[in-house]
Amino acid sequence: MPPKIKFVYSPVYEMLIEELKTNNRKHMKKLVNRIWDKRRIDRYTKYTQKLQKKWDTIGNKAMNLISKTYKLRWAEKDINCYVLDNIDFSFSVPTTLKISKDLDWILALAIHELGHRLEFENLNRINWNAYNIKFRNESETTKQHILLYAVLENVYTKLFGKKKLREYINADKNNADYKRAWEIVKMQGKKNIIKNFVRQLK
Numbered sequence: 001m002p003p004k005i006k007f008v009y010s011p012v013y014e015m016l017i018e019e020l021k022t023n024n025r026k027h028m029k030k031l032v033n034r035i036w037d038k039r040r041i042d043r044y045t046k047y048t049q050k051l052q053k054k055w056d057t058i059g060n061k062a063m064n065l066i067s068k069t070y071k072l073r074w075a076e077k078d079i080n081c082y083v084l085d086n087i088d089f090s091f092s093v094p095t096t097l098k099i100s101k102d103l104d105w106i107l108a109l110a111i112h113e114l115g116h117r118l119e120f121e122n123l124n125r126i127n128w129n130a131y132n133i134k135f136r137n138e139s140e141t142t143k144q145h146i147l148l149y150a151v152l153e154n155v156y157t158k159l160f161g162k163k164k165l166r167e168y169i170n171a172d173k174n175n176a177d178y179k180r181a182w183e184i185v186k187m188q189g190k191k192n193i194i195k196n197f198v199r200q201l202k
């Protein structure tokens, strides 16, 4: 069985992020009241439950597809995916997703960050320097997304269909680094990119 994903909203985590952003005590005091408002916590908890329900319809299939496409195994049994509103971008460890009303979008975003996470779990098997030699002229962000996008093309197509895949690719067009990574996947083909990656695995 692949890892079980649990979506979590944590006001404590939200506070911590705010504390990293500011030193202003007055501002923090205001935020404490806002963040610990019970109705607000209930709202986020409900959102999380709704998201969980939607994820559970595709979760196992998604997690198996990610691992099968990468040819890497999940190391963890349970993974918490935190949802937060007060961040500018999502990240992989701890898996933290920027809230969106569009739950389909969040599912795709979760899969993106979990892909990074699977790479992180398998760090001792991957020789990134060797793998990235061909892409040495690309930005760090582009380099970090070429393989992932080759994998996502496969996973998104199988889970959501080609039309949705095109929507997700389109959503990245305003970010030059992401856009470039999709271009490379298109030019080289997902199969070749994944094959080259698998070849250098330890």
Ligand SMILES: [Zn+2]
Binding pocket: 112, 116, 145
């Ligand atoms: Zn990413």
